[in-house]
Amino acid sequence: MTGGVGAHEALTVTGLLAEIAEIxxxxxxxxxxxxxxxxxxxxxxxxxxxxxxxxxxxxxPDADGNLWAWWGTPGPDSVVTGxxxxxxxxxxxxxxxxxxxxxxxxxxxxxxRGHTPTRPLAVVVFAEEEGxxxxxxxxxSGLLTxxxxxxxxxxxxxxxxxxxAEVWAANGLDPQRLGPDEQALGRIGCFVELHVEQGVDLVHxxxxxxxxxxxxxxxxxxxRAVGQGNHAGATPMDARHDPVVxxxxxxxxxxxxxxxxxxxxxxxxxxxVVPGGTNVIASVAETYLDVRAADDxxxxxxxxxxxxxxxxxxxxxxxxxxxxEESFAPAVVFDAxxxxxxxxxxxxxxxxxxxAGHDAGVLAAHVPTAMLFVRNPTGISHAPEESAAAEDCExxxxxxxxxxxxxx
Amino acid sequence: MTGGVGAHEALTVTGLLAEIAEIxxxxxxxxxxxxxxxxxxxxxxxxxxxxxxxxxxxxxPDADGNLWAWWGTPGPDSVVTGxxxxxxxxxxxxxxxxxxxxxxxxxxxxxxRGHTPTRPLAVVVFAEEEGxxxxxxxxxSGLLTxxxxxxxxxxxxxxxxxxxAEVWAANGLDPQRLGPDEQALGRIGCFVELHVEQGVDLVHxxxxxxxxxxxxxxxxxxxRAVGQGNHAGATPMDARHDPVVxxxxxxxxxxxxxxxxxxxxxxxxxxxVVPGGTNVIASVAETYLDVRAADDxxxxxxxxxxxxxxxxxxxxxxxxxxxxEESFAPAVVFDAxxxxxxxxxxxxxxxxxxxAGHDAGVLAAHVPTAMLFVRNPTGISHAPEESAAAEDCExxxxxxxxxxxxxx
Numbered sequence: 001m002t003g004g005v006g007a008h009e010a011l012t013v014t015g016l017l018a019e020i021a022e023i024x025x026x027x028x029x030x031x032x033x034x035x036x037x038x039x040x041x042x043x044x045x046x047x048x049x050x051x052x053x054x055x056x057x058x059x060x061p062d063a064d065g066n067l068w069a070w071w072g073t074p075g076p077d078s079v080v081t082g083x084x085x086x087x088x089x090x091x092x093x094x095x096x097x098x099x100x101x102x103x104x105x106x107x108x109x110x111x112x113r114g115h116t117p118t119r120p121l122a123v124v125v126f127a128e129e130e131g132x133x134x135x136x137x138x139x140x141s142g143l144l145t146x147x148x149x150x151x152x153x154x155x156x157x158x159x160x161x162x163x164x165a166e167v168w169a170a171n172g173l174d175p176q177r178l179g180p181d182e183q184a185l186g187r188i189g190c191f192v193e194l195h196v197e198q199g200v201d202l203v204h205x206x207x208x209x210x211x212x213x214x215x216x217x218x219x220x221x222x223x224r225a226v227g228q229g230n231h232a233g234a235t236p237m238d239a240r241h242d243p244v245v246x247x248x249x250x251x252x253x254x255x256x257x258x259x260x261x262x263x264x265x266x267x268x269x270x271x272x273v274v275p276g277g278t279n280v281i282a283s284v285a286e287t288y289l290d291v292r293a294a295d296d297x298x299x300x301x302x303x304x305x306x307x308x309x310x311x312x313x314x315x316x317x318x319x320x321x322x323x324x325e326e327s328f329a330p331a332v333v334f335d336a337x338x339x340x341x342x343x344x345x346x347x348x349x350x351x352x353x354x355x356a357g358h359d360a361g362v363l364a365a366h367v368p369t370a371m372l373f374v375r376n377p378t379g380i381s382h383a384p385e386e387s388a389a390a391e392d393c394e395x396x397x398x399x400x401x402x403x404x405x406x407x408x
Numbered sequence: 409m410t411g412g413v414g415a416h417e418a419l420t421v422t423g424l425l426a427e428i429a430e431i432x433x434x435x436x437x438x439x440x441x442x443x444x445x446x447x448x449x450x451x452x453x454x455x456x457x458x459x460x461x462x463x464x465x466x467x468x469p470d471a472d473g474n475l476w477a478w479w480g481t482p483g484p485d486s487v488v489t490g491x492x493x494x495x496x497x498x499x500x501x502x503x504x505x506x507x508x509x510x511x512x513x514x515x516x517x518x519x520x521r522g523h524t525p526t527r528p529l530a531v532v533v534f535a536e537e538e539g540x541x542x543x544x545x546x547x548x549s550g551l552l553t554x555x556x557x558x559x560x561x562x563x564x565x566x567x568x569x570x571x572x573a574e575v576w577a578a579n580g581l582d583p584q585r586l587g588p589d590e591q592a593l594g595r596i597g598c599f600v601e602l603h604v605e606q607g608v609d610l611v612h613x614x615x616x617x618x619x620x621x622x623x624x625x626x627x628x629x630x631x632r633a634v635g636q637g638n639h640a641g642a643t644p645m646d647a648r649h650d651p652v653v654x655x656x657x658x659x660x661x662x663x664x665x666x667x668x669x670x671x672x673x674x675x676x677x678x679x680x681v682v683p684g685g686t687n688v689i690a691s692v693a694e695t696y697l698d699v700r701a702a703d704d705x706x707x708x709x710x711x712x713x714x715x716x717x718x719x720x721x722x723x724x725x726x727x728x729x730x731x732x733e734e735s736f737a738p739a740v741v742f743d744a745x746x747x748x749x750x751x752x753x754x755x756x757x758x759x760x761x762x763x764a765g766h767d768a769g770v771l772a773a774h775v776p777t778a779m780l781f782v783r784n785p786t787g788i789s790h791a792p793e794e795s796a797a798a799e800d801c802e803x804x805x806x807x808x809x810x811x812x813x814x815x816x
Binding site: 216220228229231233244255274289292355380383384 | 628666677
């Protein structure tokens with residue numbers, strides 16, 4: 001037991017992150033591409049299972065692809081912490097893994113101190129938070145809570161055309177059991193997610209850790225323009241039905257519609273042009289819209305503005321266009337009671353909103369939920385430049401330890 | 409011999425095209441994706457070799473990836489006809505293969521009639537005319553004639569990162585021998601390429617076959633904008649350096665710059681966004697420009713206009729941008745003497761210019777060259793809707809037979 005305690009003390013958050021620093025690197029984009037049940041994600045799941053088991057936790061996968069590591073017998077009023085291990089394509093090292101590694105380090109610290117929980121505690125790893133493989137963000141937490149329809153999820157396919165159900169089955173999960181898990185959800189007394197900040201608020205404040213107040217409303221849409229494929233050299237300009245022109249206008253319309261509404265954000269970061277030859281006028285062009293704002297109505301208004309522009313652009317170009325909603329997550333306001341309680345324990349850190357979506361936002365509709373943010377010196381996220389100082393990561397673990405001591 | 413003649417007579421152009429109708433289909437884009445030395449292209453090369461050998465021709469590959477099928481001993485003042493078998497991604501059935509199949513059918517017809525050539529005749533298949541695998545159009549004819557630098561060609565990589573030299577070696581060709589072949593070029597007395605029309609000129613004229621007068625000047629450029637990858641939700645609109653905005657402006661600038669110059673054409677049919685996640689502001693966005701006009705200066709002026717716009721857009725966005733020339737082919741005017749001679753044989757068909765590039769355009773800088781166009785009822789090319797009526801295909805072979813009888 002003494003040896004075990006020593007080993008637990010040695011588990012630092014930066015040490016844990018160093019252990020996975022070579023897993024799932026993206027040699028083309030830079031940073032990491034770790035998508036649910038790809039080689040990197042599977043390696044990270046094995047690493048988490050080994051590390052959690054080493055801490056004496058019982059690791060149990062659920063049917064939705066999430067991993068639960070239990071300290072104590074799973075039961076009602078549990079305290080759950082954790083985050084996700086997947087990344088966007090070419091993402092950073094901290095978005096997700098920092099929360100998982102901090103949770104493991106905090107449990108190690110509590111165990112080393114001989115803390116005896118009064119309630120069950122679980123470290124959770126949610127599947128496919130970024131939606132980078134199957135296009136639906138917060139897939140694992142969304143399935144668990146019923147926010148994502150299991151039939152819809154079973155029908156999802158990745159870019160290679162592989163159905164989600166096939167990927168689940170290949171990884172030992174029964175795709176027929178996908179979906180809301182009332183028993184698992186009913187056990188959660190509260191959920192706390194630690195996450196790297198995705199902005200420079202804490203840099204400006206000169207503070208390493210903050211609590212979250214709210215998450216922006218957030219939706220994704222696909223703008224699909226269909227024209228007439230043709231020869232780029234032989235087709236006069238006035239005989240074209242070029243969907244790439246409609247796609248280009250959607251990008252500029254998104255910028256304009258967001259700028260017109262303070263605090264709103266609209267992005268096109270993914271574009272698909274078919275067939276995609278330099279000397280070919282495309283037949284189909286898709287732009288994927290990511291739109292966020294403080295309230296649901298503003299998000300809808302931004303999308304309506306973009307839709308008006310692309311409809312007019314398609315008509316002018318002799319193309320057709322449809323704007324298809326892929327997901328919509330209403331604005332989230334985190335539980336004020338829990339936040340006040342944690343703020344008191346942490347000595348009143350700043351409380352700030354975030355523009356990024358999180359599994360915590362999905363859970364917040366069901367159980368008291370809080371978030372801790374750790375300062376990011378670059379302010380950059382979803383890119384290799386995403387960063388957190390080792391010292392700030394340790395301050396994050398300090399805060400999470402105090403929070404868990406208070407809660408369990 | 410009698411049996412042989414009967415077999416030759418049975419080789420019709422539509423029959424030949426039917427034989428390859430299932431090779432290299434693209435199940436995603438529709439139509440065909442046949443790129444140099446991929447599975448489809450290799451199957452087409454085998455088919456060509458078998459068919460040409462069956463006609464009694466000697467098939468000889470050259471170091472540049474082209475195939476030559478000789479009737480008679482290769483020597484000076486040869487008459488060469490043919491085209492290419494590769495396609496754009498998701499291309500049609502006729503662009504390229506119609507010229508090759510018509511050449512085989514014409515040889516079969518001449519053999520069946522007992523025609524005895526007075527000069528060597530070759531049917532040629534040029535490699536990678538579309539530039540869809542390695543990005544350089546008319547690669548095979550360009551290497552043969554020296555228009556494409558062999559060192560540059562050896563350094564080319566396909567989308568999977570495989571070097572051209574490796575692909576060549578894997579297909580039994582010595583990449584060190586790539587490049588100009590003065591002996592092969594010196595043998596060509598004249599070159600005639602039959603091709604499906606890539607427009608509706610012959611539909612409007614109500615005529616099945618035409619001769620070519622000229623090919624537009626044509627270049628390809630890559631507009632590469634580099635910004636700062638970041639989180640689509642957490643990054644305020646005024647803190648962005650989004651290269652996709654620059655890319656969108658390049659698309660609209662191309663449209664505008666071409667419309668401002670009568671007869672000019674500018675297209676963006678290929679877009680690459682890195683990393684390409686919906687919830688990620690991109691770090692790099694590339695648009696590929698295809699620009700054509702009746703003269704070289706107009707092409708340069710269109711590109712200069714686009715460059716001005718993207719430079720200003722990049723500066724406004726806090727991005728960098730470069731516009732890199734990938735290829736430039738000056739305007740081609742086909743040999744008037746050869747065209748007049750063929751026009752007399754063919755009873756004065758229409759003579760029309762084309763906006764599409766062809767191996768014939770590359771050859772025209774070195775030897776007297778002519779083109780025959782076959783009517784395309786849709787006018788569409790580089791797309792599955794590309795078409796030619798069976799009867800018109802036969803009229804094309806009739807014309808090619810008359811041309812070859814005149815020349816050999």
